Amino acid sequence: MIQQRNGERRVHMPKFEESSKVALAADVPGPATEQPLLAVDDLTVKIGTRVLLQGVSFTLSPGEFCGLIGENGAGKTTLLRSLVGTQPSPHGCVKVCGFPPSRARGMVGYVPQKINFAPDLPLRVCDLVQLGCDGHRLGPRWFSRKSSEAVSRALAAVGAEQFAKQRIGELSGGQQQRAVIAHALARQPRLLLLDEPLANLDFKSANELARLLGHLTREHGIAVLITAHDMNPLLSLMDRVVYLAGGRAACGSVEEVIQSESLSRLYGYPVAVIKHSGRIMIVPDTEGPQPDEACYMEPSNGRNRERITK
Amino acid sequence: MFQSFMLHTWIASTIIALVAGTLGFFVVLRRSAFAAHALPIGSFPGAAAAVLLGIQPLWGLLAFVAVGVVLLQQLQRLGRRDVAAGLVLVTLMALGSLLLSMTHSYGPGVFALLFGEVLGVSAADLLPVAIISAVVIFGVISLYRPLLLQSAFPELAVPRGLRPGVMDLLFLVLLGLVVAMALPVVGTLLVFSLLVAPAATAQSLSANPIRALSLSILLSLGMMWLSIVLSFWTNWPIGFFIGAIGATLFSSARIFRYLRDRFNSRSAMVTP
Numbered sequence: 230m231i232q233q234r235n236g237e238r239r240v241h242m243p244k245f246e247e248s249s250k251v252a253l254a255a256d257v258p259g260p261a262t263e264q265p266l267l268a269v270d271d272l273t274v275k276i277g278t279r280v281l282l283q284g285v286s287f288t289l290s291p292g293e294f295c296g297l298i299g300e301n302g303a304g305k306t307t308l309l310r311s312l313v314g315t316q317p318s319p320h321g322c323v324k325v326c327g328f329p330p331s332r333a334r335g336m337v338g339y340v341p342q343k344i345n346f347a348p349d350l351p352l353r354v355c356d357l358v359q360l361g362c363d364g365h366r367l368g369p370r371w372f373s374r375k376s377s378e379a380v381s382r383a384l385a386a387v388g389a390e391q392f393a394k395q396r397i398g399e400l401s402g403g404q405q406q407r408a409v410i411a412h413a414l415a416r417q418p419r420l421l422l423l424d425e426p427l428a429n430l431d432f433k434s435a436n437e438l439a440r441l442l443g444h445l446t447r448e449h450g451i452a453v454l455i456t457a458h459d460m461n462p463l464l465s466l467m468d469r470v471v472y473l474a475g476g477r478a479a480c481g482s483v484e485e486v487i488q489s490e491s492l493s494r495l496y497g498y499p500v501a502v503i504k505h506s507g508r509i510m511i512v513p514d515t516e517g518p519q520p521d522e523a524c525y526m527e528p529s530n531g532r533n534r535e536r537i538t539k
Numbered sequence: 540m541f542q543s544f545m546l547h548t549w550i551a552s553t554i555i556a557l558v559a560g561t562l563g564f565f566v567v568l569r570r571s572a573f574a575a576h577a578l579p580i581g582s583f584p585g586a587a588a589a590v591l592l593g594i595q596p597l598w599g600l601l602a603f604v605a606v607g608v609v610l611l612q613q614l615q616r617l618g619r620r621d622v623a624a625g626l627v628l629v630t631l632m633a634l635g636s637l638l639l640s641m642t643h644s645y646g647p648g649v650f651a652l653l654f655g656e657v658l659g660v661s662a663a664d665l666l667p668v669a670i671i672s673a674v675v676i677f678g679v680i681s682l683y684r685p686l687l688l689q690s691a692f693p694e695l696a697v698p699r700g701l702r703p704g705v706m707d708l709l710f711l712v713l714l715g716l717v718v719a720m721a722l723p724v725v726g727t728l729l730v731f732s733l734l735v736a737p738a739a740t741a742q743s744l745s746a747n748p749i750r751a752l753s754l755s756i757l758l759s760l761g762m763m764w765l766s767i768v769l770s771f772w773t774n775w776p777i778g779f780f781i782g783a784i785g786a787t788l789f790s791s792a793r794i795f796r797y798l799r800d801r802f803n804s805r806s807a808m809v810t811p
Contacts (some may be wrong), residue, residue, distance in 0.1 A: 364695075364701075367685065
């Protein structure tokens with residue numbers, strides 16, 4: 230499978246050999262990484278006079294599971310869009326495996342925020358995944374064993390074989406979310422970006438999806454960058470957290486960031502982190518001092534922001 | 540019914556039904572039915588203007604359709620699609636009414652453009668129909684996958700590098716060509732029925748895109764042929780039949796699907 234993966238890549242992108250060694254190293258546990266999978270350096274996004282992101286810098290290595298947190302409007306979606314190369318007017322440097330995002334489309338899988346599928350769409354899950362393989366190509370689709378293998382591999386990776394032949398619009402929210410992830414995985418990306426994939430999912434589906442994503446990072450060496458409002462299902466999986474406030478970003482380990490104090494400061498609202506029987510949980514702190522009494526950071530100016538570094 | 544003067548009718552209507560069934564699949568998929576309504580209605584005064592100027596109606600139609608396509612695409616980029624289509628419709632109709640007010644000999648011509656002159660197709664009308672159809676079919680085959688992805692899942696197409704503005708423009712150009720080609724033959728109102736009814740029926744019957752597309756083409760052909768036959772026998776206008784058959788097809792498909800879903804859910808409840 231790895232051999233085939235390399236072969237496939239070589240066709241599209243001749244210069245890519247160096248970085249596919251990283252994938253090999255990540256697939257088989259061992260010493261890895263000469264070059265980060267994703268490098269964001271001093272990324273700034275402005276629309277008119279509004280600053281959406283300012284001086285954002287961080288890196289991701291293969292197989293890393295990274296949470297992206299921040300309150301509504303902190304710029305999470307903007308950041309993800311800049312990484313896929315669909316955000317207008319970004320300044321700064323984003324490199325995916327050493328390539329700018331617009332040239333690294335095959336290496337990045339993007340799962341956008343909840344999509345509303347019309348119940349009448351004449352497409353099945355397998356068609357959506359097939360379009361993940363070749364939806365950008367011109368000309369008629371000839372049958373190819375390689376692409377049908379890629380489709381079944383992506384379907385298997387998210388456990389969607391059972392409903393592969395069903396109309397997308399008629400599936401449950403959790404099944405649709407899996408279908409979209411399979412679509413993103415179809416081209417065997419090295420980096421998977423997910424925008425609120427757990428929104429609108431119940432406990433069971435959210436936990437299953439989180440476990441699935443953890444599996445992808447461990448077994449396939451895919452780096453995951455994920456935003457979520459409810460981080461509880463992800464806490465045990467995350468290696469690192471990037472957090473955004475007032476357009477600026479900071480990076481830290483889960484122990485450093487997931488603390489009552491730093492999270493409350495980040496959200497500008499009292500949040501309690503509860504540790505119980507080896508598990509961590511984040512809950513809104515309704516018992517503690519309310520925002521007007523305590524001195525929490527103003528999220529928009531970011532002056533008193535404390536930078537947490539690794 | 541199969542006399543030589545009818546031969547051109549059969550050829551032209553078959554080609555038009557084929558192309559309309561194909562492109563209609565994407566019209567319904569993109570939810571562009573209103574645009575597919577606004578373009579033919581808005582551009583038919585173009586044909587009248589061309590008659591007024593003494594040139595081929597097709598050129599007038601193409602000019603109006605081009606204006607409509609550019610306006611639609613630009614307005615859609617700014618905001619809502621339905622508002623864009625509505626504004627284009629009104630603008631072109633206003634221009635058309637001005638042009639029509641300058642001539643006095645438009646009565647029967649306008650009637651033919653609205654409701655079609657499918658029984659009076661001449662050999663000279665066939666050539667543009669054939670050429671434009673070939674262009675449109677070639678366009679749909681080349682753009683099949685990007686158009687399918689972008690029409691069904693616009694959010695997923697953007698990260699693939701398919702820009703919505705460009706895709707919209709390509710689609711509208713194809714739609715505009717079909718409209719300009721079909722309008723003199725089947726008339727303004729029927730272009731719309733042919734574009735929407737077979738495709739909507741097919742999409743509610745099959746979840747497989749290739750099958751739904753093929754079914755849409757077959758239904759479009761069947762609808763066209765049946766309407767010609769019935770119109771020939773009864774001497775009623777063909778527009779009546781196309782509209783009525785289209786509506787019947789769509790509603791029976793919906794009823795069929797409703798009954799099937801009910802039956803399935805009931806049998807699922809019996810055997811858990």
